[in-house]
Amino acid sequence: ALTRLYLDKATLVWNGNAVSGQEELNKFFEMLPSSEFQVNMLDCQPVHEQATQGQTTVLVVTSGTVKFDGDKQRYFNQNFLLTAQATPTNTVWKIASDCFRFQDWAS
Amino acid sequence: KKGRGPFRGKMYSEMNHRSRNRGGPGVRARLEEDDGDVPMSEAHDGPRNRYLPYGPRPNRTANIHITVRRDLPTPERSSSTSRDGGRRNWFKITIPYGKKYDKSWLLSSIQNLCSVPFTPVEFHYDHNRAQFYVEDATTASALKQVSRKITDRDNYKVRPFLPALRGRVRCWHALPHAPPQSLQNELKPEEIEQLKLCMSKRYDGSQRALDLKSLRVDPDLVSQSIDVVLNQRSCMLVVLRIIEDNIPELQSLNLSSNKLYRLDDLSELAQKAAGLKILDLSRNELKSDRELDKVKGLKLEELWLDGNPLCDAFRDQSTYIRSVLDGHELPPPIAFDVEAPTTLPPCKGSYFGSDDLKVLVLRFLQQYYSIYDSSDRQGLLDAYHDGACCSLSIPFGPQNPPRNSLNEYFKDSRNVKKLKDPTMRFKLLKHTRLNVVAFLNELPKTQHDINSFMVDICAQTNTLLCFAVHGIFKEVDGKSRDSVRAFTRMFIAVPAGNTGLCIVNDELFVRNATTEEIRKAFLMPAPTPSSSPVPTLSAEQQEMLAAFSMQSGMNLEWSQKCLQDNDWDYGRAGQVFTQLKVGLVG
Secondary structure: OHHHHHHEEEEEOOOEEEEEEEHHHHHHHHHHOEEEHHHHHHEEEEHHHHHHOOOOOOOOOEEEEEEOOOOOEEEEEEEEEEEEOOOOOOOEEEEEEEEEEEEEOOO | OOOOHHHHHHHHHHOOOOHHHHHHHHHOOOOOOOOOOOOOOOOOOOOOOEEEOOOOOOOOOOOOOOEEEEEEOEEEEHHHOOOOOOOOOEEEEEEOHHHHHHHHHHHHHHHHHOOOOOEEEEEEEEOOOEEEEEEOHHHHHHHHHHHOOOOHHHHHOOOOOOOHOOOEEEEEEEEEEOOOOOHOOOOOHHHHHHHHHHHHOEEEEOOOOOOOOOOOHHHHHOOOOOOOOOOHHHHHHHHHHHHHHOOOOOOOOOOOOOOOOOOOHOOOOHHHHHOOOEOOOOOOOEEEEEEEEHOOOOOOOEEEEOOHHHHHHOOOOHHHHHHHHHHOOOOOOOOOOOOOOOOOOOOOOOOOOOOHHHHHHHHHEEEEEHHHOOOHHHHHHOOOOEEEEEEEEEOOOOOOOOOOOHHHOOEEEOOOOOOOOOOOHHHHEEEEEHHHHHHHHHHOOEEEEEEEEEEEEEEEOOOOOOEEEEEEEEEOOOOOOOOOOEEEEEEEEEEOOOOOEEEEEEEEEEEEHHHHHHHHHOOOOOOOOOOOOOOOOOHHHHHHHHHHHHHHHHOHHHHHHHHHHHOOOOHHHHHHHHHHHHHOOO
């Protein structure tokens, strides 16, 4: 159900692996072992409208620790572009892009 | 809420609410703010209801100031209240200085105000405090409801002695709590017989093995509504007695999946089942390996602990084995449930998406960082959009040790998870290109290891390119000279010119580099994807290099590259450099 948070054409780049579209995202998250995240840092900026052609978007930058089943605890950085989708009744925010990397991805 | 239930009605009629007009004894509640008395941490953003019923004691004119505070349970606590299956929630009520009041007077006064009849369980004193337990959140919150009654101020004045006590607001705590000891499940004799039967079904005589995994949900027990909760002392002791009486020759015991959070109740296990060789404690709630000290004396050959919170504390399996099994005298090999092999997707290097983008971004980064690493970052003005935003963040928590601390970055760090003040949040987000570059110029001088750079292209449209750069740099002057840092920088850019980029958003995250990262950094001579090995320089070239570096402000690596690219034609190199600087975008 995580994929519900993503735009249809959203892309996830996970430690250099690119995953695009709902179907692929679904498969990816299903295959990923369960995890426990702790976010220690969060920063955000409004994305300039020239880049988004007026579609309200926020850049979110996070870091912290994560423990996947079967793996040791690691530090990570994860960045999102969140974009507002207006419906007649309210505004829904969706992930337009998601970029995740372990800080020690090489080891 | 008043007059609910017979019990309540009775109490109500005894008490005379109207007495307040007569100034006679009656219990009143008053809402009073007192921010000084109660230490509340950031996490407690639940309702802070206070009330002060002041009711005179018979024959006395003292007043009780009582406040009710409900702490939100921490995750730990809430799991503790679910120890008994979460069917009931217990709350421990503490009234400081409650000891000085007559017990029945105190309880009846409270009951008079409380809309829900409650039964105080295990009322007792702890030093000056009166304490008792109540069952369920409704009761606890009903106690809180009373706090909202407002007193008749006039009557307050009737009691001139009051000011003396006014300052002292006492805290009456209503904290979630495990069920009081006396009420924990005690099994009746006929239930114990059924339990024995159940255990015998789970016993394998040929192996002398008893499997008590998930005992609570055993169908035989459940069908007879027998609740055997092994993490409660009384139940565990019953089980141990059954073992002792019937199968003292037990060799293997499986206690997995029983929500055991401590092993105190197993302390007699070594005596009752002296021959025990295999103990399975997996999938419980043991938080520390020190729990095992409580079952000293067991001469185990196999010990299973996987699936307990304590497992996560160990970085790798060998530390775990050494730490846990030290002192347990286990002969090798040790049967250990090895964690499932990782099924994480393999981690890869940079993701560019396309070769064109790769060229574009790498060129941009080379140009950007050559200026960034120079003595003056003003040149970056051309890289940014007029309306650009920039902010900085550093890790919060264990990742930022005091040695080699990130002090230089701390004051500008924008962590909105911790920083709630909207003014500060606003200030720390640099806006417009002048402010952005001025800010960047204040940051410590750097030298980046471009070979360490890893790039992830996150998003691309006609008008937007968003990418993350991860890499290493070192500081080249100041207090933290030679400190090696690692960074993750998010760039969002719009197209500029034919083949250029103009930055609209820039978020820089800086942390200390790990020993591994430091080891690998700055190993190779400087950059360029298409570089051939650097030839040794003639004396003339070295002179040219030094001069060029000084004039351009670029470091030696970049100066050399520029000269090389222009066949050591000083003039031409200078021109190209100036062009580059002005038209960073092209």
